[in-house]
Each structure stands twice: as structure tokens, then as C-alpha cells.
Amino acid sequence: MPPEQRKIVVVGAGSGIGAATAAHYHRAGDFILAVDLRPGDTPASRHEQCDLRDAAAIDELLKRIGSDWDVLAYVAGVPGTAPAYDVLAVNYLGMRLMTEGMLPRLREGGSIVTVASVAALGWDQRLEALSGLLDATDIETVRRWQDTQDPNYPVYSTSKQASIIYAKRLAPAALQKYGVRINTVSPGPTETPILADFETSMGKDVLDMVKATVGRHASVDDIVPVIAFLASPAARWINGQDVHVDGGFVAPMSAGAPIRL
Numbered sequence: 001m002p003p004e005q006r007k008i009v010v011v012g013a014g015s016g017i018g019a020a021t022a023a024h025y026h027r028a029g030d031f032i033l034a035v036d037l038r039p040g041d042t043p044a045s046r047h048e049q050c051d052l053r054d055a056a057a058i059d060e061l062l063k064r065i066g067s068d069w070d071v072l073a074y075v076a077g078v079p080g081t082a083p084a085y086d087v088l089a090v091n092y093l094g095m096r097l098m099t100e101g102m103l104p105r106l107r108e109g110g111s112i113v114t115v116a117s118v119a120a121l122g123w124d125q126r127l128e129a130l131s132g133l134l135d136a137t138d139i140e141t142v143r144r145w146q147d148t149q150d151p152n153y154p155v156y157s158t159s160k161q162a163s164i165i166y167a168k169r170l171a172p173a174a175l176q177k178y179g180v181r182i183n184t185v186s187p188g189p190t191e192t193p194i195l196a197d198f199e200t201s202m203g204k205d206v207l208d209m210v211k212a213t214v215g216r217h218a219s220v221d222d223i224v225p226v227i228a229f230l231a232s233p234a235a236r237w238i239n240g241q242d243v244h245v246d247g248g249f250v251a252p253m254s255a256g257a258p259i260r261l
């Protein structure tokens with residue numbers, strides 16, 4: 001292995017943003033472990049199938065892959081059209097188990113980047129409401145928490161809010177103990193297969209309005225360089241941040257009326 005080659009785990013590498021992330025690093029000559037539920041044809045050095053809803057499968061995966069990794073990119077996700085248990089299991093708990101399992105397997109100077117979403121906007125108002133979910137470290141507790149929620153609550157946004165809050169809470173200790181930074185990237189609507197599900201769960205009119213406001217949906221090539229930057233040594237003092245990659249759609253929502261030019 002050439003000395004500059006990095007070892008990258010991309011979780012959710014089978015499609016969309018994850019596949020593009022793996023391809024990006026593969027093109028750069030890095031060693032890529034591509035993890036997904038489905039058998040993948042994503043360009044990678046090694047493929048592993050893992051169902052992120054299954055804690056035992058994650059545990060087995062972690063044992064198989066060893067250590068000395070540079071980056072964990074947790075990109076896997078399911079939309080709000082999936083069963084609520086699955087949304088919380090893949091988008092939140094699976095991410096948490098992979099993150100905690102990978103921390104001792106990453107080299108000092110390594111980095112974890114989780115893909116959240118602009119749908120998590122308002123996460124800072126939800127610390128109290130999500131405390132039970134944020135305390136959960138196993139699927140039974142996550143399911144019990146889910147069972148107490150209103151049937152129509154926005155489970156996808158909630159899973160992404162929990163991901164951002166979790167990353168922010170863990171990031172200082174991860175850097176101090178392991179020398180590993182943790183950040184999240186929150187895309188706006190992005191042209192991948194999941195977008196059709198978002199049109200169903202969030203409403204096509206909402207997504208069309210976002211598109212009209214910023215001019216287009218993102219492509220994976222808008223998102224991947226941001227993941228790569230946060231994962232790189234160039235971002236060595238950025239820790240515990242959530243970066244919106246949405247063409248600026250969300251920015252005025254927390255800053256008051258947009259200035260018109």
C-alpha cells in the first residue's frame with residue numbers, strides 16, 4: 001500500500017451519495033471498504049454486506065474489518081416511507097453503533113462524517129423531546145421509544161436530528177480520547193433514488209418549492225467534496241459541526257427575512 005493511500009469505510013456505498021463517495025476515494029487511489037445491505041458493484045477495494053438494522057451484524061462486520069482506518073463515512077439512510085423502526089434503526093442507531101465501534105479502529109487524525117439532512121432543521125429545539133431516543137443504545141429501547149410517539153410524527157427528520165445531536169455530543173470526547181473528529185453533512189434535496197420516496201413522504205410540492213427557490217436539486221457531486229473535505233486533514237480543527245449543502249435554501253430560516261437584491 002503506498003504511504004499516502006488512505007483506508008476509508010463508506011457505509012451505504014451501494015447507491016446515491018454513498019456510491020459517489022466510494023467512487024471519489026477509489027479514483028484517488030485510496031483503499032475503500034464499501035458496506036451496504038445489497039451486494040454492490042460500486043468501485044471499491046473490498047465489499048461487505050451488512051444490514052444496519054441488525055446490531056449483531058454490525059458487531060460481526062466490525063470484527064472482520066480490523067483497525068487502522070482513516071475515515072468512516074456513514075452515508076446509509078432510509079426515507080420516511082420505510083417502517084419507522086427501520087428509519088430509526090438505520091439512520092440513527094446503526095450510525096451510532098458504527099461510530100462507537102469504529103472509534104478505536106480509526107487512526108489518530110482520522111475522521112467520521114455522517115450524512116444527516118436539512119430535514120433535521122430545528123434539531124436544537126428538540127433536545128428535551130429526543131432525550132429518550134438519545135439515551136437508547138439498543139434496538140429494543142429505540143422501539144419502545146418509537147412506540148410512545150404520535151403515529152404521524154416526522155420520523156425521518158427526527159432520526160436526522162438525533163444524528164446531529166449525537167455527533168455534536170460525542171465530538172469533543174472523540175477528539176480528546178482518539179484524536180478523531182466527528183462532523184455531519186446535511187444535504188438539501190439531491191438527485192438520487194431516495195428522492196422519489198421524499199416526494200411521497202414530504203410532498204412533491206414541498207420539494208418543487210425548494211427546487212424553484214434555489215434553482216435546482218443538488219447532484220451527488222455537490223455533496224461528495226464536502227464529505228471529503230470534512231474527512232481530510234485540511235479540516236483538522238473542525239469538529240462537531242453540521243454543514244448544510246443545500247444551495248442556501250435553509251440559511252434565511254434562522255436569520256430572518258432574506259435580503260432581496
Ligand SMILES: NC(=O)c1ccc[n+]([C@@H]2O[C@H](COP(=O)([O-])OP(=O)(O)OC[C@H]3O[C@@H](n4cnc5c(N)ncnc54)[C@H](O)[C@@H]3O)[C@@H](O)[C@H]2O)c1
Nearest residue numbers: 012014015016017036037051052076077117189190192194
Ligand atoms: N438524496 C437526498 O435528497 C438526500 C437529502 C438529504 C439527506 N440525504 C441522506 O443521504 C444519505 C444517502 O442517501 P442517498 O440519497 O444516496 O439515497 P440512496 O437510497 O441512493 O442510498 C441509500 C443507501 O443506504 C443503503 N441502506 C439502506 N438501508 C440499509 C440497511 N438496512 N443496511 C445497509 N445499508 C442500507 C441502501 O442500500 C442504499 O445503498 C441518506 O442518509 C439520506 O437520508 C439524502
